[in-house]
Amino acid sequence: MYDPTVARLTYRALLGRRRALILFSLPVLLIVIAAAVRGFSGADDQVAADVLGGFALATMVPLIGVIAGTGAIGPEIDDGSVVYLLSKPVKRPTIIVTKLIVAIAVTMAFSAIPTFIAGMILNGNGQQVAIAYTVAALVASIAYAALFLLLGTVSRHAVVFGLVYALVWETLFGSLVEGARTLSVQQWSLAVAERVARGDLVTSDVGLPVAVALLTGVTVLATWYAGQKLRSLTLAGEE
């Protein structure tokens, strides 16, 4: 289920273009914000949780997920170079699973590591806040990568849809409408983080068993469906 050649091509495509710039700039922004907050208001557990929850988990992780998830396959389908992968006796689900693993790894690297660093800067991991949000970022990375990889496989406008989901649904809708919050990767990952953090600095609207079930279900389903779509991917002619 893993092909090292597909993985190598995907890594190089992801980290070699303009996408890499955004991948690097968001984490840098987070760390700069963390340093500024710490400088102005000193170490405060509640502030640390607010910054990590409000910016890192709610905005940065989904954005990195969009870039890595759609970028792992979308551009290849758009420009047609995916032909070189598809004209090989390699199982389609293997291609998808490999690309998913790469997308997860990239999302984790560019979201969880800076989240941890920012947490350490903000309050030195007081009340386990840094660890809790790092775990949330790791968990969310898996689901986001799978969702946005599927989006990249089925739509030519994957980045736009991905941004709408990440910013409108997760950030705006999720904070306004009660129901929307239960159907949000962010809330599911918070449910996991809740267990890690001390006190009630980290809370989620979703119970842990439901969250884990939904995270697993979404990841598996999205990956399976992306594999099916790739099996019957149609490359229309130029005419």
Added chain:
Amino acid sequence: MSSLNIDHVSRWFGNVVAVNDVTMTIGPGVTGLLGPNGAGKSTLINMMGGFLAPSTGTVTLDGRPIWRNEKIYQEIGIVPEREAMYDFLTGREFVVANAELHGLGAKAAGRALATVEMEYAQDRKISTYSKGMRQRVKMGSALVHDPSVLLLDEPFNGMDPRQRMHLMDLLRRMGGDGRTVLFSSHILEEVEQLASHIEVIVAGRHAASGDFRRIRRLMTDRPHRYLVRSSDDRALAAALIADPSTAGIEVDLAEGALLVQAVDFGRFTRLLPRVAKEHDIRLLTVSPSDESLESVFSYLVAA
């Protein structure tokens, strides 16, 4: 020895029919898929390459379906028309990656690069390649697993004459080895120079099939239209219509010319100067008025 079977295949996109009930068999040797732009050549090649499902009918390789059957690529090599490849790789890295995806290694890749004579530039990034070099590296990636079937969509587009000759030699060699080589083109001369067998597609239909002599004859035997100006158009018209090689004549007053429709090309070309001489008429203009490839093709469809 492999053969591709296309059996009553149609493909439509919405309510546009791109390929209309085509049946053909592509066997070993070089076959040219000839047709004007937009005739459905790419659609047909995409179906043969497994990148498009036929709406009806079947496309098979030695009896095995091609659509949704990735194992088939052990025997098929594909050279797509689109330019996009992994531009951030070097030519060698690209061909090696293609070899690895076939379960082969650097040795197979090296052999393919030698076959397409790209060793000299193999360590340069693909983004720096010319169109002809890209085409050759694409060829190399398609040959890496020594396939018995090779599909090429408009491979000569944008190539200079030297590169074209080189690729023709290579394809001829492949065909000579007993491989099934199919390439598409909208240029008759290209197909004539290379293909031992020609399939003509016009407006989604299979218009003709055979060796190039047969196709040539079909094309020259069709009714030809000529625009003729002379010192006495009406006298010339009267004399020409008496001969069975002329099907119709129109006196175009605005143009000050005759529009002649000839059915027997050979006979008409001998008749016209003789008649003019006999009646002491001077021919001022004789020009074929419908020599475009499209009109040649549309005649073939009706035939």
